[in-house]
Amino acid sequence: MTDFAKHFQKKSWIxxxxxxxxxxxxxxxxxxKNKNFAPxxxxxxxxxxxxxxxxxxxxxxDKLGFNKDQFDNNRLNKLMKSGKNGxxxxxxxxxxxxxISNEELQKNHGHREKxxxxxxxxxxxxxxxxGDYTDFYSSIEHxxxxxxxxxxxxxxxxxxxxxxxxxxxxxxxxxxxxxTPIHRPKGQQKPNEEEPPVFGPSKLLDFELEMAFIxxxxxxxxxxxxxxxxxxxxxxxxxxxxxxxxxxxxxxxVPLGPFLAKNFASSISPWIVTLDxxxxxxxxxxxxxxxxxxxxxxxGDKNIDIKLSVELQAENGEPNVICESNYKYMYWNQNxxxxxxxxxxxxxxxxxxxxxxxxxxxxxxxxxxMLELSWRGTKPLKLKDGSERKFIQxxxxxxxxxxxxxxxxxxxxxxxxxxxxxxx
Amino acid sequence: MTDFAKHFQKKSWIxxxxxxxxxxxxxxxxxxKNKNFAPxxxxxxxxxxxxxxxxxxxxxxDKLGFNKDQFDNNRLNKLMKSGKNGxxxxxxxxxxxxxISNEELQKNHGHREKxxxxxxxxxxxxxxxxGDYTDFYSSIEHxxxxxxxxxxxxxxxxxxxxxxxxxxxxxxxxxxxxxTPIHRPKGQQKPNEEEPPVFGPSKLLDFELEMAFIxxxxxxxxxxxxxxxxxxxxxxxxxxxxxxxxxxxxxxxVPLGPFLAKNFASSISPWIVTLDxxxxxxxxxxxxxxxxxxxxxxxGDKNIDIKLSVELQAENGEPNVICESNYKYMYWNQNxxxxxxxxxxxxxxxxxxxxxxxxxxxxxxxxxxMLELSWRGTKPLKLKDGSERKFIQxxxxxxxxxxxxxxxxxxxxxxxxxxxxxxx
Numbered sequence: 001m002t003d004f005a006k007h008f009q010k011k012s013w014i015x016x017x018x019x020x021x022x023x024x025x026x027x028x029x030x031x032x033k034n035k036n037f038a039p040x041x042x043x044x045x046x047x048x049x050x051x052x053x054x055x056x057x058x059x060x061x062d063k064l065g066f067n068k069d070q071f072d073n074n075r076l077n078k079l080m081k082s083g084k085n086g087x088x089x090x091x092x093x094x095x096x097x098x099x100i101s102n103e104e105l106q107k108n109h110g111h112r113e114k115x116x117x118x119x120x121x122x123x124x125x126x127x128x129x130x131g132d133y134t135d136f137y138s139s140i141e142h143x144x145x146x147x148x149x150x151x152x153x154x155x156x157x158x159x160x161x162x163x164x165x166x167x168x169x170x171x172x173x174x175x176x177x178x179x180t181p182i183h184r185p186k187g188q189q190k191p192n193e194e195e196p197p198v199f200g201p202s203k204l205l206d207f208e209l210e211m212a213f214i215x216x217x218x219x220x221x222x223x224x225x226x227x228x229x230x231x232x233x234x235x236x237x238x239x240x241x242x243x244x245x246x247x248x249x250x251x252x253x254v255p256l257g258p259f260l261a262k263n264f265a266s267s268i269s270p271w272i273v274t275l276d277x278x279x280x281x282x283x284x285x286x287x288x289x290x291x292x293x294x295x296x297x298x299x300g301d302k303n304i305d306i307k308l309s310v311e312l313q314a315e316n317g318e319p320n321v322i323c324e325s326n327y328k329y330m331y332w333n334q335n336x337x338x339x340x341x342x343x344x345x346x347x348x349x350x351x352x353x354x355x356x357x358x359x360x361x362x363x364x365x366x367x368x369x370m371l372e373l374s375w376r377g378t379k380p381l382k383l384k385d386g387s388e389r390k391f392i393q394x395x396x397x398x399x400x401x402x403x404x405x406x407x408x409x410x411x412x413x414x415x416x417x418x419x420x421x422x423x424x
Numbered sequence: 425m426t427d428f429a430k431h432f433q434k435k436s437w438i439x440x441x442x443x444x445x446x447x448x449x450x451x452x453x454x455x456x457k458n459k460n461f462a463p464x465x466x467x468x469x470x471x472x473x474x475x476x477x478x479x480x481x482x483x484x485x486d487k488l489g490f491n492k493d494q495f496d497n498n499r500l501n502k503l504m505k506s507g508k509n510g511x512x513x514x515x516x517x518x519x520x521x522x523x524i525s526n527e528e529l530q531k532n533h534g535h536r537e538k539x540x541x542x543x544x545x546x547x548x549x550x551x552x553x554x555g556d557y558t559d560f561y562s563s564i565e566h567x568x569x570x571x572x573x574x575x576x577x578x579x580x581x582x583x584x585x586x587x588x589x590x591x592x593x594x595x596x597x598x599x600x601x602x603x604t605p606i607h608r609p610k611g612q613q614k615p616n617e618e619e620p621p622v623f624g625p626s627k628l629l630d631f632e633l634e635m636a637f638i639x640x641x642x643x644x645x646x647x648x649x650x651x652x653x654x655x656x657x658x659x660x661x662x663x664x665x666x667x668x669x670x671x672x673x674x675x676x677x678v679p680l681g682p683f684l685a686k687n688f689a690s691s692i693s694p695w696i697v698t699l700d701x702x703x704x705x706x707x708x709x710x711x712x713x714x715x716x717x718x719x720x721x722x723x724g725d726k727n728i729d730i731k732l733s734v735e736l737q738a739e740n741g742e743p744n745v746i747c748e749s750n751y752k753y754m755y756w757n758q759n760x761x762x763x764x765x766x767x768x769x770x771x772x773x774x775x776x777x778x779x780x781x782x783x784x785x786x787x788x789x790x791x792x793x794m795l796e797l798s799w800r801g802t803k804p805l806k807l808k809d810g811s812e813r814k815f816i817q818x819x820x821x822x823x824x825x826x827x828x829x830x831x832x833x834x835x836x837x838x839x840x841x842x843x844x845x846x847x848x
Contacts, residue, residue, distance in 0.1 A: 158678060158679060160612075160621070160678070164612060169594055169595055169683070169687070171593055171770060173556050174770055185769055188584075188587060188588060199718075222607045223848070252584060252588055254582060254584070254679075255582060256561060257682075258681075259590075260770065263768070264768040344610060344687070345607055345688045347597050347598055424648075424769065
């Protein structure tokens with residue numbers, strides 16, 4: 001059993017601001033590039049990117065079982081072939097190397113200058129080549145809100161919801177990196193029940209505040225992953241904005257689920273925070289009643305206390321925090337999601353991404369979508385500039401942030417931010 | 425405008441049986457391997473695989489713009505980077521090279537022996553690294569049958585069905601090659617409306633007779649592909665068995681669509697038949713009423729006359745043809761499917777696969793699933809050995825075949841066959 005909090009007392013010889021998401025206790029993984037070098041694997045501490053390819057070439061990662069190609073790469077997938085043990089060994093080595101008492105790199109100023117790059121001098125790329133993408137629907141508050149609005153408030157949850165971590169397959173090709181703007185999607189809508197459908201730009205564009213986990217290669221097709229095994233197959237997490245066009249969704253989704261309403265874009269944050277870095281922030285999940293099937297039972301605390309926020313910024317305006325939620329509200333946890341996904345023998349692969357579904361809490365200020373925040377447009381949000389929002393307007397920027405904090409240690413994800421451009 | 429029927433009079437110097445799917449007019453692409461060589465790109469004529477890597481190394485494919493890596497590969501994706509024009513040039517060259525009047529290879533017996541390998545001496549591999557997988561629902565007879573059984577016979581089609589080529593995202597990781605057995609999936613079911621759900625092996629395992637097309641790289645995220653442009657982005661087609669667990673599906677699919685009921689396995693045939701080879705078999709589709717939105721309008725004949733059959737073979741039994749259908753019955757054609765899929769800006773990539781949905785005709789003998797053939801289990805099928813089938817039993821083998829035939833020319837897909845093993 002790894003003691004994941006053992007690093008809590010440690011400080012780095014790299015200065016880290018108190019409110020930085022990228023403490024010595026984090027050590028996330030991502031891809032960086034700039035005009036001087038090709039994309040490569042990196043980590044981050046404070047306001048510095050750590051060039052892991054150069055660190056490897058200087059010999060600081062010797063004897064850990066890695067090869068150069070795993071760092072000299074524009075995606076993390078090859079590094080992830082080393083599995084849970086590989087990413088754990090690498091992160092532990094980096095924590096050790098950057099800890100204040102370690103002088104190996106600290107005293108080698110020639111090497112330091114090459115390995116540590118100010119974060120504003122690099123750009124991120126997509127961290128992984130995504131295989132399959134699944135979106136769950138695991139927040140009971142969100143599912144209840146949607147059911148209340150569109151069906152019967154007294155029977156808001158569908159009969160299967162408390163038995164099944166409901167999920168569906170989404171589009172991997174249109175998952176994009178934070179910073180990439182999106183265009184408002186066009187599509188069929190049926191605003192008037194009595195009239196035929198119409199075609200045009202979506203009028204009800206929305207975000208969904210989600211977190212997502214990324215897997216290592218799993219078992220062969222036909223085998224299942226238990227709740228106890230699930231963490232061995234989870235690399236880490238990112239913030240996930242599941243853009244949604246509510247009017248397109250309403251007209252298309254019966255009977256086979258959301259399609260064009262979702263697959264025009266989903267945005268992710270650039271740094272993958274490992275599950276190991278998140279372990280100290282585990283917390284108990286809600287009581288599940290009725291009792292779940294044995295394959296969904298689990299031991300220990302499997303929710304994670306990750307504070308979440310959403311900001312909406314109009315063109316030339318200032319940011320408005322419009323939602324504050326928490327990943328700990330999830331009814332179904334990651335272990336249950338992965339056990340359910342594979343109970344039929346479905347195989348998972350390295351680079352697959354599994355999003356949580358919209359994460360809403362019980363307070364209206366914690367609702368994770370405009371649909372819920374404006375209660376289907378009936379309660380417009382007032383912004384600081386005096387304007388109102390029922391849904392997202394052209395030129396609005398949506399920024400989601402996520403971090404854990406405990407005993408003075410902060411481990412966070414940075415942000416995922418995207419601007420909405422008019423329909424093409 | 426290419427005259428796709430110009431090859432109809434040609435014969436090959438390789439003997440091709442009259443009932444072979446792999447005439448000189450076909451020239452499909454796939455991956456072969458055996459104990460003597462690593463997986464590589466191949467084509468097929470009659471009962472011979474054509475080793476395209478060796479053909480390239482001998483210089484027969486010089487000056488066509490290809491490089492060795494495109495053939496020395498265990499998937500077709502790199503070859504497909506040459507796009508529609510590349511695959512067209514390659515196929516035309518092969519038709520020319522194997523045409524009876526061409527003596528280049530025909531007279532070089534040393535080269536012939538290396539390039540042509542009896543088909544029973546090779547195994548196929550998965551032809552492509554699949555990116556995203558989408559499943560449509562485009563047969564009006566199938567959608568009507570399902571609606572009649574589960575909803576209201578007088579309003580069998582849902583209101584959106586004739587406006588939208590309904591589709592949903594499926595699981596790419598569990599798409600497997602013909603010949604690979606599958607295990608009966610386990611999962612939650614709710615056989616009794618008044619009782620809680622139960623867990624166990626699916627009792628209502630089914631096949632779905634589908635065809636699927638495979639795309640080249642498309643346009644950037646945010647752009648759309650018109651019905652007129654669609655064929656420039658379609659490489660070719662395979663037979664697709666969309667295995668389905670009806671009892672799992674019924675309990676899980678509201679509101680987000682099928683998930684575990686489908687993602688345990690889908691099986692494809694090994695040879696990708698190019699759209700060029702299928703062009704001579706185009707035929708008119710059904711009249712679409714109401715009129716479709718402008719982005720779904722199309723010119724010319726866009727359906728394809730592909731004869732389809734399904735055989736069920738019990739352990740130690742003989743094959744029973746249980747369904748004869750045709751791809752020409754599709755209400756929505758490929759061009760419309762791709763135009764719809766991208767109208768919101770969703771991007772497509774090389775190696776994506778797009779399945780048609782179950783292909784049923786109007787006659788009960790043409791229904792493309794056990795659900796419809798046995799009418800939800802109320803009309804069991806009688807097999808030659810005297811046994812009955814409502815759904816698929818353990819140790820049954822399902823084989824789907826598909827071919828076009830016209831003016832004495834046959835172009836086909838071979839088969840996709842898979843045996844069902846008991847639940848693990």
